[in-house]
Amino acid sequence: ASDNATLVSVDVETSQVIAMVGSKDWNTEGYGQVNAATSLLEPGSSIKPILDYAPLFQERDGVNYGPGSILKDENIDKIYCNGYTGGGCSVRNADGRFHGNYTIRQSLASSQNIPAIKALYINGIENSLEVAHKLGDKSYCANGETAGLSMAIGGGCSVRPVEHANAYATLARGGTYKDLAYILEVKNSAGDVIESWTDSEGERVVDPQVAFMVT
Secondary structure (H helix, E strand, O other): OOOOOOEEEEOOOOOEEEEEEOOOOOOOOOOOOOOHHHOOEOOHHHHHHHHHHHHHOOOOOOOOOOOOOEOOEOOOHHHHOOOOOOOOOOOOOOOOOOOEOOEHHHHHHOOOHHHHHHHHHHHOHHHHHHHHHHHOOOOOOOOOOOOHHHHHHOOOOOEOHHHHHHHHHHHHOOOEEOOOEOOOEEEOOOOOEEEEOOOOOOEEOOOHHHHHHHO
């Protein structure tokens, strides 16, 4: 159960913010007056399409991956713990089970953790972060911070939900990024337009096939 909520709605065609809820109630003691939509929060599994699979689906030399590729769901503690042999380091799926030869399509649909971590490991943390930032998750593990492979499942780093919504809009738009737009027009007291929003072509940041496969 949770005691607060935030919501952001971004128009796919334009990246205009068309709805934003900062918290459930302005009068809630402690955080009601904090806009959680623009605060840094851990994204959890919602980071997987953006950080793990979109970079993995890019064309590369050697083995290429797609929704039908298999990333075996198995014990990867040796990789995940990076040589750490002390207690407390392990990674499991939410149900605590290993599912064997799952396709990426199945793994993402059921939000399995281990294939997502494998995807990040294969693509490389730096490469994956570069793609995630270009898609719109600019604050995720920014400023050189890193949380190792736990980043693959949304742990150890945070992102602003409004950016996260825009990253999904980039995928829905076929891989073209556009800046968020909050204000359409500013007028002075005489009614003169001081500033007005205009749409842009955006920037192609991933191949349309990559966006299609993730979607």
